[in-house]
Amino acid sequence: MLQSKLFTKAQKQAPAGEVSLNAQLLIRAGFVHKEMAGVYSYLPLGLRTLNKISDIIRQEMDAAGGQEIFMTVLQDRETWEKTGRWSDEVVDNWFKTELKNGTQLGLGFTHEEAIAKIMKNYVASYKDLPFYAYQIQTKFRNEARAKAGLMRGREFFMKDLYSFSKTKEEHDEFYEKMKEVYMKVFSRLGMGDKTYLTISSGGSFSKYSYEFQTVSKAGEDMIAIIDEEKRIAINKDDLTDEVLKDFAVKVDRDKLREEKSIEVGDIYSLGYKYSEAFNLKYKDESGQDQMVYMGSYGMSPSRLMGAVVELNSDAKGIIWPEAVAPFAVHLISLDQNEKALEIYKQLSQKGVEVLWDDRQIGAGEKFAEADLIGIPNRMVISAKSLTAGGVELKKRDSDQAEILPIEKLLEKFS
Amino acid sequence: MLQSKLFTKAQKQAPAGEVSLNAQLLIRAGFVHKEMAGVYSYLPLGLRTLNKISDIIRQEMDAAGGQEIFMTVLQDRETWEKTGRWSDEVVDNWFKTELKNGTQLGLGFTHEEAIAKIMKNYVASYKDLPFYAYQIQTKFRNEARAKAGLMRGREFFMKDLYSFSKTKEEHDEFYEKMKEVYMKVFSRLGMGDKTYLTISSGGSFSKYSYEFQTVSKAGEDMIAIIDEEKRIAINKDDLTDEVLKDFAVKVDRDKLREEKSIEVGDIYSLGYKYSEAFNLKYKDESGQDQMVYMGSYGMSPSRLMGAVVELNSDAKGIIWPEAVAPFAVHLISLDQNEKALEIYKQLSQKGVEVLWDDRQIGAGEKFAEADLIGIPNRMVISAKSLTAGGVELKKRDSDQAEILPIEKLLEKFS
The missing domain is CATH 3.30.930.10 (Bira Bifunctional Protein; Domain 2)
Structure with a gap:
């Protein structure tokens, strides 16, 4: 998915009163x-x-x-009275409502x-x-x-x-x-x-x-x-x-x-x-x-x-385990959208779920948001990474990054 | 799926009062x-x-x-008051309930x-x-x-x-x-x-x-x-x-x-x-x-x-279109569970969704239930069908049945 199309964006703060x-x-x-x-x-x-x-x-x-x-x-009163669990004294966390004709219902x-x-x-x-x-x-x-x-x-x-x-x-x-x-x-x-x-x-x-x-x-x-x-x-x-x-x-x-x-x-x-x-x-x-x-x-x-x-x-955000991450790969392009599009297409064809940050915003903002979202594999493609030989790959739970040639990268995720 | 494992069974009658x-x-x-x-x-x-x-x-x-x-x-009153739609006079089909502290909520x-x-x-x-x-x-x-x-x-x-x-x-x-x-x-x-x-x-x-x-x-x-x-x-x-x-x-x-x-x-x-x-x-x-x-x-x-x-x-029951049928094939075996198991396995391997009526009940009951459930393709394997050269295939919306050799049948559904 293209991050420019995703309607959500990172927020600086959670609502007041949200303590967890x-x-x-x-x-x-x-x-x-x-x-x-x-x-x-x-x-x-x-x-x-x-x-x-x-x-x-x-x-x-x-x-x-x-x-x-x-x-x-919607649950009817009669059914739950058979076990005594309709009573608010027995079950203290019912939400109750009713039909137009006054029949009581529980959620x-x-x-x-x-x-x-x-x-x-x-x-x-x-x-x-x-x-x-x-x-x-x-x-x-x-x-x-x-x-x-x-x-x-x-x-x-x-x-x-x-x-x-x-x-x-x-x-x-x-x-x-x-x-x-x-x-x-x-x-x-x-x-x-x-x-x-x-x-x-x-x-x-x-x-x-x-x-x-x-x-x-x-x-x-x-x-x-x-x-x-x-x-x-x-x-x-x-x-x-x-x-x-x-x-x-x-x-x-x-x-x-x-x-x-x-x-x-x-x-x-x-x-x-x-x-x-x-x-x-x-x-x-x-x-x-x-x-x-x-x-x-x-x-x-x-x-x-x-x-x-x-x-x-x-301190930077979530670190999703691979099995439940919203995407397997967070691809971040810094002024290299053409090359990134190729990688995005090829990974997608292999069935790899990629969130591609294709937005025209600063690198710092992209990295901070990627860390907050917490997708396990971060790929960065930039003029610098290409000069160094390819794409930078970093696990969300590691400080170690490596530069991989694009071919190797595609092999790794297949 | 094996029908012997399916917990539901056809019922003779719908509940009284169900008019649709x-x-x-x-x-x-x-x-x-x-x-x-x-x-x-x-x-x-x-x-x-x-x-x-x-x-x-x-x-x-x-x-x-x-x-x-x-x-x-759960929807809060405050949000819906902004458009006037909280009122039961404006929206006459709300279900309403409330939190422990008395805050009103709608569904x-x-x-x-x-x-x-x-x-x-x-x-x-x-x-x-x-x-x-x-x-x-x-x-x-x-x-x-x-x-x-x-x-x-x-x-x-x-x-x-x-x-x-x-x-x-x-x-x-x-x-x-x-x-x-x-x-x-x-x-x-x-x-x-x-x-x-x-x-x-x-x-x-x-x-x-x-x-x-x-x-x-x-x-x-x-x-x-x-x-x-x-x-x-x-x-x-x-x-x-x-x-x-x-x-x-x-x-x-x-x-x-x-x-x-x-x-x-x-x-x-x-x-x-x-x-x-x-x-x-x-x-x-x-x-x-x-x-x-x-x-x-x-x-x-x-x-x-x-x-x-x-x-x-x-008059006999539902006739599901292929796109939304619960299964693509209803396989019915009449005392031929061994052969039926082979067909069931092979179709399943091809990704065809099969409900196999493997129960020890009469043919008439099986056919009536199959017609009621309405899966679009019915396959019957019996001593009779085998003598005639294979498996009987009948579409739910047709009276025409044909006998197909098992190989042809498997080809047809792949």
């Missing part, structure tokens, strides 16, 4: 626009990155057997009730199970405070997968698999080495549930690491001697390393809670009615986008 | 689930088709120079105000213009009645593009181009020959605006066709002698052919209405402040999905 690093950088670099606290619009660069994150998640959910669907924001903050109700139409026999359905969709939570930028949204993107199994055993097998699938997603996002499978208190159907926590000073959670090698931690809120005993941890509670962390995912065994509420049952092989065993698996692409920024920045 | 043909068929075939009137969840087959429609629109918007963004559902039914406000950050000079931004996103309209299935949603998908130009002349050029871009989209969706560029009453900034109307008995509009060759019509609500004179139509008002039609798109010249409300201006080449000239261009992927069904069905 991720939102400050993403706003200044033109990735997002803040509509209100916890509510962000995605601009061209931001949507590209968000889509890359979503696509990685989608690929892994598909590989795990997930079938993608898209449920609705979906999760979809267990909605999907259990849908599946009533499709589950009858043991032959219909197990299966897994997921969506990547906008969710709403009426947070009293929203000061963590993209990491705690009032309106945000969520990937939520729901599993429907015949038995607890069948569920457990998938649940274990999802632990690995989740870690694979975080690895692909470049945060695998900072992310821990984190024990937290379970619900009615399992003693423990699991979160995924990524170590970061920007985190709102605190974890205690119990196994560095296996990458297992405990949410500090749930750290008791009993838990340590259950997981055979021999170290004293007070001696565990503690870290601030960002919750980047959670997986729950729901058991029969929702299937009982909606009478979601199947006939087993002997013709007996059995309740479906459910699980839910959440992960927010927009929160992950915020987390990636928190983990990857310096 | 498109929703009846889409529900029965498992494409969508009705949450409430005008509010549908998209199930695997439905999301595939919706995404194909959205992708066609996206390709054409990108080709026209559009930059994709994603704005928010976006369109985004002119939101985008004009965003662009305040990015438009300063004539060098920044023109540009075009669009989104494909969920919109909300609190319709008193919603009986047209996917064609009139309370929650629905919208592609809305906004143009920002220096002058009326620059705007007019893009506006004319968009007439062609829109017709190209409808052609790709297989409804080009039934769609008319339709004159309707203009706003403050142009005498006429334009809708795109597709002739269908399911339509809620009525058009009068004034030029069959150039495919131009007038919305009957706006049919006056003056309009006929302006467009040099010599035929009597009463003699024009009238047709029921579905509004599948609309394009507006907004002039300075929103730029004045938000003080969205730029410095021209002589350093003078000028207001930005805006346009907006709407088209709903979900309404189009409903319209495609209204235009393409028979």
